Each structure stands twice: as C-alpha cells, then as structure tokens.
Amino acid sequence: MLELYSLIILMILGSLVAIHTKYLLSAVISLTLVGLILCVVFLYLQAPDTAITQIIVEVIALVLLIRAVSIEKGTVGRKGARETFSAVVTTVFLVLFAFFAYRALLDLPQFGFPLMRVSEGYIREGLVKTGSANIVTAVLLDFRAYDTLGEATVLFTAILGAIIVLRKAGRK
C-alpha cells in the first residue's frame, strides 16, 4: 500500500504544479504526468486493460493539448475581487464535498474486499457464459453492453459536435 500512497501523493503534487505554474505548456505536461502516474497505479492494481487505455488516451491528449496551447500564448487570469470570490466559492464547495464524501465513504467496504455478489458471479461464470477469456471484455461487451453502447453514443456525439463546430463552412 505504501507504493500506492506515494504514487497518489505524486499525482497530487503534479496537479498542484499544473494549477500554479505560469506557463500553459508546463501545466499541460504536469497534467500528463498525473495521467501517466495513474497508468502506473492501474498496473500496480493489476488492471492492464485500463492501463493500456489510460496511457494511449493520455498521449493523444498530450498531443492535442500541446496543439491547443500553441494557439493561445498567454492566459487571462482573474484579478482582484473576482479572484477572491472564486477562491472562496471553490473552498466552500470543496469543504462541503469533502464532508459529504467522508460521510458516504464511511459505509464502503474495505478496498477490494470482500467480493461483491454481482462481480463474483461474473468471475465465476464469465468464461462459460460468454466464451471470452478476457473477463474485462466479457463484462464490457456482453454483460454490460448497454453501458458500452452509451459510451459509444457519448463519444459519437462529442466527435459530431467537435466536427460541426470546427468545420470550414460554418466560420464565414
């Protein structure tokens, strides 16, 4: 567990650097660092499927964000009273969120233990029922295919929106 905690502390440090740095490019790079450490965390928790997705999406996001950063040179920071206002609002929201999250997380069972009833069934009968050796794919595309369909729809809508907003004909 010590390795996990040190990785998580590194992730928090990376996000703090991303927030407080002056330059957009270093913010993007430290944000990518957070994603890469998250990939290592997934590997440590023995979830290679998620780790593969995480590292690939992170690299693509890095490329896209660097492209985006090279368009805008500087940032427009909030100054004076507005800055104080947004800081106070954020703090109040974070405290409220931490309070309710603490209350809710008290009821959770211990990490990874015991096995839930539903996932226990998937693990025992997954191979027989679907014939897929990779249990993650069996859950994604057979037991929980509705969720995958929803995810695909979300991605489709997002890409559709991006292409419509960024198309050439609409910017005259």
Add this chain to the structure above:
Amino acid sequence: MKENKGMTLIVKTVIKFLAPLVILFGVYIILHGHLTPGGGFPGGVVIASAFILLTLAYGKQIAEKKMKRSLAALLESTGALFFLILAVLGIFLGGWFFSNFLPKGEPLKLLSAGFIPLANIAIGLKVGGGIFAVFLALIIFRIAGEGGKEQK
C-alpha cells in the same frame, strides 16, 4: 518545397518505419480483445495515433492522401452503425438486445466468444476514425485561425 513541410528527415524516416508497426499493434489489440488485455477502444486509439504521427511528421496534405477526413468520419459512422446492427440482430437471433447469438467456440482461440470480436472491430473502427477526424478538424481550425489573424 515539399520537403520543407512537416518535421526533419530523421523524424520522417523513423515514422515511415514505425507507423505500419503501430497500426499492426492496434489491429492486434482489437482482434485479440477477447483473449488478452485491450479491446476495441484502446486498439482504435492506437490506430488513430499512427495516423496522427503521420500527420505531425509529414504535414496535413500528405497525411490526408492516406486517410481523408471524410473517410475517417465515414469509418466512425460505419463502426457505430455496425455495433448497433449487432445489438439489434441479437433481438431476432438470440431473443434480447445484445444477446450473444453466435456460437461461443472453444475458449482461448481467436475465433471464440461469439459476437464479441465483431463488436470489438466495430468499436475499434468507430474510435479510430472518430479520434483521427477530430484531430484533423482541430488542425484545420488552427491553420484557419492563423490565416484569419494574418488577414487582419
């Protein structure tokens, strides 16, 4: 003038050898999604990343000869439609939405797990085409934005 577009000769040469391997790896991740870690989504993104590499190294014009934006968008729509058709076919052939109507086959073989490999291919097409189309759209937006600034 063509050689001036994109990055240097070193990057171009390395990517010329690397891009087919990256595409091959993506196809492997998609086709073996039901056997090894991976699946349609990561494999599709890997294939898209190969085309993004080509675009970054060789410039937009040459990469668009390999894969047009309209073709990428068409692949995306085809993948989404294919996935939906698989789901609806389940109603008629298996009894319910997303029922696994194909024979399960022998576990740990490439041709097993019913319609899961087909669904992986559909999602791979969808994600790969979609992400590359968005990338091209963002690049065109950037170039058009710079052109607009120059006019002013």
